[in-house]
Amino acid sequence: MRQTAGKTAPIASALFMGLGHIVVLRQYAKGIILALIETVFLLNAGTLLTALVGFITLGDPKPKMPIMQRDNSIFMMIDGLIAIVIVALFLLLYLYNVRDARKSGLDYEQTGETQTTRAYLAQLFDKAFPYIGLSPAIVMLAFFVVIPLLFSALLAFTNYTAPSNLPPANVVDWVGIDTFKQMASLPQYSQGFARTASWTLVWAFASTFTTYFGGLFMALALLDKKIKLAKIFRIIFILPYAVPGMISLLIWANLLNGQFGPLTRALRDLGIVQWLNNTGLLNIDYIPWLSDVTMARVMLVVVNLWLGFPYFMLLITGLMTSMPPELYEAATIDGAGTSQQFRYITLPLLIYQTIPLMIMSFSYNMNNFGGVYFLTQGNPSDKLTTQSFAGATDTLMTWIYKLTVDQRMYNKAAVVAILIFAAIAPFAIYQFSQTKSFKDGEM
Amino acid sequence: MGKVLQALRYILVYTVLIIIAIMVIYPIAFTVAGSFSVGKSLATTSVLPIPRDPTLEHYRRLFEETKYPLWFANTFKIAVANTGLSIVLTLISAYIFSRFNFRFKKAGLMSMLVLQMFPGFVGMVAIYILLYRMGLLDTHLGLVLVYAAGQVPYNTWLLKGYFDTIPKSIDEAARVDGAGHLTTFLRIILPNTMPIVTFLGVTSFTAPWLDFIFPRLILRSEDKKTLALGLFEMIRGRSNDNFTMFAAGSILVAIPFVIIFAVNQKYLVKVMSAGAVKG
Numbered sequence: 001m002r003q004t005a006g007k008t009a010p011i012a013s014a015l016f017m018g019l020g021h022i023v024v025l026r027q028y029a030k031g032i033i034l035a036l037i038e039t040v041f042l043l044n045a046g047t048l049l050t051a052l053v054g055f056i057t058l059g060d061p062k063p064k065m066p067i068m069q070r071d072n073s074i075f076m077m078i079d080g081l082i083a084i085v086i087v088a089l090f091l092l093l094y095l096y097n098v099r100d101a102r103k104s105g106l107d108y109e110q111t112g113e114t115q116t117t118r119a120y121l122a123q124l125f126d127k128a129f130p131y132i133g134l135s136p137a138i139v140m141l142a143f144f145v146v147i148p149l150l151f152s153a154l155l156a157f158t159n160y161t162a163p164s165n166l167p168p169a170n171v172v173d174w175v176g177i178d179t180f181k182q183m184a185s186l187p188q189y190s191q192g193f194a195r196t197a198s199w200t201l202v203w204a205f206a207s208t209f210t211t212y213f214g215g216l217f218m219a220l221a222l223l224d225k226k227i228k229l230a231k232i233f234r235i236i237f238i239l240p241y242a243v244p245g246m247i248s249l250l251i252w253a254n255l256l257n258g259q260f261g262p263l264t265r266a267l268r269d270l271g272i273v274q275w276l277n278n279t280g281l282l283n284i285d286y287i288p289w290l291s292d293v294t295m296a297r298v299m300l301v302v303v304n305l306w307l308g309f310p311y312f313m314l315l316i317t318g319l320m321t322s323m324p325p326e327l328y329e330a331a332t333i334d335g336a337g338t339s340q341q342f343r344y345i346t347l348p349l350l351i352y353q354t355i356p357l358m359i360m361s362f363s364y365n366m367n368n369f370g371g372v373y374f375l376t377q378g379n380p381s382d383k384l385t386t387q388s389f390a391g392a393t394d395t396l397m398t399w400i401y402k403l404t405v406d407q408r409m410y411n412k413a414a415v416v417a418i419l420i421f422a423a424i425a426p427f428a429i430y431q432f433s434q435t436k437s438f439k440d441g442e443m
Numbered sequence: 444m445g446k447v448l449q450a451l452r453y454i455l456v457y458t459v460l461i462i463i464a465i466m467v468i469y470p471i472a473f474t475v476a477g478s479f480s481v482g483k484s485l486a487t488t489s490v491l492p493i494p495r496d497p498t499l500e501h502y503r504r505l506f507e508e509t510k511y512p513l514w515f516a517n518t519f520k521i522a523v524a525n526t527g528l529s530i531v532l533t534l535i536s537a538y539i540f541s542r543f544n545f546r547f548k549k550a551g552l553m554s555m556l557v558l559q560m561f562p563g564f565v566g567m568v569a570i571y572i573l574l575y576r577m578g579l580l581d582t583h584l585g586l587v588l589v590y591a592a593g594q595v596p597y598n599t600w601l602l603k604g605y606f607d608t609i610p611k612s613i614d615e616a617a618r619v620d621g622a623g624h625l626t627t628f629l630r631i632i633l634p635n636t637m638p639i640v641t642f643l644g645v646t647s648f649t650a651p652w653l654d655f656i657f658p659r660l661i662l663r664s665e666d667k668k669t670l671a672l673g674l675f676e677m678i679r680g681r682s683n684d685n686f687t688m689f690a691a692g693s694i695l696v697a698i699p700f701v702i703i704f705a706v707n708q709k710y711l712v713k714v715m716s717a718g719a720v721k722g
Contacts, residue, residue, distance in 0.1 A: 074572060075576070078569060078576075130543040137532045137535065137536045137599075140532070140592035144563075144588060144592035145563065148570045149569075233464060236468060238704070239468070243700060247693045250674070250693070251474050251690075255473065269490070306467070306470075314711075374675075400565065410568055421561065424561070427560060428556050
C-alpha cells in the first residue's frame with residue numbers, strides 16, 4: 001500500500017470523503033470526521049436537491065389550490081440560496097479532503113509515517129482556532145447580511161413585482177435581464193433614474209463640501225487664541241452632533257413647514273412674505289421651503305450642513321492641536337508669518353490627512369437615507385413621480401426604499417441597487433488601498 | 444491703522460460666530476419651548492423660543508396617553524443587548540484578524556469591506572422573510588440580531604486597525620511568561636484599546652435610538668415599538684397637530700444623548716482624529 005499511497009489515498013477519498021484516510025493512511029480520527037460529514041450531507045441530500053430544484057423553477061402556478069398551499073417562489077428562492085451556500089461549503093471541504101489525502105499519501109510513500117491522531121487533533125485545534133472563533137460572526141453575517149444582499153441582487157433578474165407577481169397568490173419567474181431592459185426602454189424609469197442619480201451625486205458632493213469647509217472654518221475661528229469664550233462656542237456648536245440625527249431632522253421638517261412653521265410665520269409677521277408677493281417673486285402667502293424643488297434641495301443641503309459641520313469641526317480641531325510644533329518653529333525661524341504658515345504648512349497637512357475622511361463622507365452621503373427621507377420624504381412630487389415613484393428630492397437610496405416598501409416593485413428596486421453597487425465599489429477598493437496593513441504589504 | 448483693521452476683523456468673526464450660534468441653538472430652543480407651550484399644534488407655538496403660560500401638559504400626556512415609557516424601555520433593552528452582542532462579536536473577530544494568519548484572512552477582510560459599504564436595508568426583503576421563517580418577526584431578538592450582524596464588518600475593520608498598532612512582540616513576551624491567548628487578550632490588548640472599545644460601545648448603544656427602517660420592517664405590534672418608530676408616527680402626515688407632544692418626547696431622548704456625548708467626548712474625538720491619521 002505504501003508505494004502507491006500518493007495515488008490510492010486521494011482516489012479512495014474522492015469516492016467517499018475520508019475513505020482514503022481510513023483505509024490507506026490509517027488516520028482514523030480525521031477519516032471518521034470527514035466520513036461523518038459526508039454521511040450527514042447525503043442524508044439531507046434530498047432536501048437540498050428539492051431546494052435547488054425549487055431555486056431553478058421557482059414553483060408552478062397552481063391556481064386551483066388554496067392560496068396558502070400554492071408554491072411560494074420567494075421562500076423557494078431563499079431556501080435555494082441557503083442550499084447553494086451549504087453545497088458550496090461542502091464542495092470546498094470535499095476538495096480539501098482529496099488534496100489532503102494526496103499530500104498525506106505522498107508523505108507516507110516517502111517516510112512511511114502518517115500523522116498520529118493526537119498530533120492531528122492538536123493541529124486541528126491550532127489551525128482551526130481562527131475559524132472557530134469567527135464562526136458566530138460568520139453565521140450571523142451569512143444570514144443577516146450576505147444572503148439578504150445576494151437575494152436582493154438576484155431579485156433584479158426576476159419578475160417579483162406588484163401587482164402581478166406577488167407570492168403567495170402568484171408565482172415569480174426568472175426573467176433574465178428583462179427588468180434592466182424594461183427600465184432602460186421605458187422613458188419614465190430612465191428619466192426617473194437619471195434625475196435621481198444626478199441629484200444623488202450633487203447632494204453627496206454638496207453635503208461633503210459644505211460640512212467639510214463649514215467645520216474647517218469653525219475649527220480655525222475657535223482655535224484663534226484671541227477669541228474669548230471659545231470653549232462655550234465649541235460646546236454650542238457640538239450640540240447638533242450630540243442630538244440624535246433623526247430627531248433633529250424631524251424638528252427641521254417642522255421648522256420648515258411652509259404654512260405653520262416658525263420661519264414662515266416670522267417672515268410673515270415681518271411683512272417679508274407680503275413684500276415678496278408685491279415684488280412678484282412669490283404669488284402665495286407662504287414660503288415653499290420644502291415644496292419647491294430648488295428650494296427643497298437647497299434646504300436639504302443647509303440642514304445637512306447644520307447636522308454635519310460639528311463632526312468635521314471636532315475632527316479638524318483634534319488634528320490641528322496635534323500638528324508637530326517643530327514644523328512651525330522651523331518656519332518661524334525662516335521668517336514665515338502666521339498666514340504663510342497656515343497656507344504652506346497647516347492647510348496642506350490637514351487636507352492630506354483628511355482626504356480619506358472626505359471620501360468616506362462622500363460615500364456615506366450617497367447612502368444617506370435619513371438626511372433626505374425625514375426632511376422631505378423625497379417630495380415634492382411631479383408628473384415624473386407619478387410614473388416612476390421618484391420624487392424630486394429622492395436620492396437613489398430613498399427611491400429604493402419607496403420602490404420596495406410603498407410600491408412593492410422589488411425587481412426594479414433591485415436593479416437600482418445593483419447599479420449603485422457598481423458605482424460604490426470603487427470607493428471600497430480605494431478605502432482598502434488606503435489602509436495601513438495594505439500599504440505595509442502585510443496582506 | 445493696523446489696529447483698527449484687526450479690531451474690525453474680530454468684530455466680524457464674533458458676529459459670524461454669534462449668528463451661527465443662534466442658528467445652531469434656535470431649532471433646539473424652539474423645540475424645548477414648544478414642549479412647554481399651550482396647545483397641541485405647531486401653529487400655536489410662539490416663534491420666539493419663549494413659551495407663553497408654560498405647562499407640563501405634554502409631558503403628562505406623553506406618559507399617560509401614549510406608550511412612551513414602554514417605547515423608551517424597549518429601545519433601552521435593544522440598545523443594551525446590541526451593545527453587548529456587538530462588542531463581544533467585534534472583539535473576537537478583530538482580535539483574530541489582527542493576530543492570526545489563516546487561509547481566508549485576506550478574502551474575509553476584503554468581503555467585510557465591501558459589505559460595510561452597503562446599507563443594510565437593501566437586503567430588507569430577504570431579512571423580513573428569513574426572520575419570518577425563523578419565527579423572529581415582531582421580536583426584539585430579531586432586531587438585535589440584524590443590528591449586531593450589520594455592525595460587524597465596519598467595527599471589525601475599525602478595531603483590527605487598533606489591535607494592529609499594539610506590537611506583536613508584547614503578546615509574544617506575555618506568551619513566553621506563560622500567559623494563554625485569553626490572558627494576553629484581557630491583560631494586554633484590551634486595556635490598551637479601551638478608547639476604541641468605548642467608542643464602539645457608544646456607537647452601538649446609540650444606533651438603535653435613531654434607526655427607523657428596521658423597527659418599521661420587523662416590529663409590528665404596538666407593545667414592541669421603539670422610540671424612533673413611536674416618535675415618527677406621532678408627527679407623520681399631520682405634522683402640525685402633535686408637534687408639542689413630539690417636542691416633549693424628543694427632548695427626553697435628546698437629554699441622555701447629550702450627556703453620553705459630553706462624558707465620552709474626549710474618547711470620541713481621539714478616535715476620530717486618530718482614524719484620520721491612519722486612514
